[in-house]
Amino acid sequence: MNTFCLEVSGPFACFTRPEMKVERVSYDVITPSAARSVFEAILWKPEIRWTVTRIEVLKPVRWINLRRNEVGAVVSTRNVQQAMNAGSGKLALFIEDERQQRAGLFLRDVAYRLHAELALSPKARDPLVKYTEMFARRAARGQCVNQPYLGCREFAADFRLVTDPASEPAALAESRDLGWMLHDLDFANPADPQPRFFRAHMTNGVIDVPPFSGEGARS
Structure with missing residues (x-):
């Protein structure tokens, strides 16, 4: 199994909108790039890649x-x-x-279930199972390389490994159009990474994240 689910939560969060320039104004929910960083905080190696596929919002969107x-x-x-x-x-x-x-303008009292796939990079030499077992072991014990955070490093995140997502409570019973949201940075040119955006829709608390180069993405 190379798909994992984490439940993350915290008293505050800020997933900064790039168009707001100086002032920090958060998106309504966590972005795929911020979700990816949570998985990487638990396990990151040059030989692996994390791809966020699904975000479940567990608590109402509240601001401070x-x-x-x-x-x-x-x-x-x-x-x-x-x-x-x-x-x-x-x-x-x-x-x-x-x-x-x-x-x-920050979020407060947030909680999400994050789903991501673990894959090998082209330069990897070890089998995928080595890294999946390593991640499962570390996440179950609450171990991490760096403390996961919710957008800003001062907003530390609590996390737990969800082994059976189907048995967990349903996501937030709310649907809304979240507009254009930052997907991640495109490092095709490492000297000048470019942001990529996608049209985000939350349906009954669930955001399905499209492939990074898929339909609906734009620079």
Whole structure:
């Protein structure tokens, strides 16, 4: 079996709409790319690929407005390179000098069931069963490489492996058109990855994710 289901939840989430620029405004539900990152946080290897196929929304869509302090700068690569060459250097950022206050429209009290398929990359040498068993073992124990999060790293996600999705409670009894949603980034040109979008529809709490290059996707 190479298809897995995870139930993820958390008090807050933000799956940022790229068209909103500076201010953080979330999509109504988790995006396929954010769902993929949850699976990769539990198990990621260069030899495997995760493909999200289905998203089930378990709780009503609820919002919260927050204003947060963020750091508006990063350490420059030039300063990092100079420090590496010299063996020492000043790479600190002073928060008081770089602080920016930004408003955000986030989701609160979210829960989803995420379905994804695990496949081998063309360069893989080990059999698929090695990685499926590894993932099942890690997810069942609550182990992860990195803490899964819901859009932003500060919004940590709880997760559990769902071994029998058919026996789980039904998804949210709500249907709506979610509009154009970010599917994932196309890394055909690694130097300039391009976002791909798809028309998302939630039917009785279920979003069927089309293939990445399938009908309905657009750049």
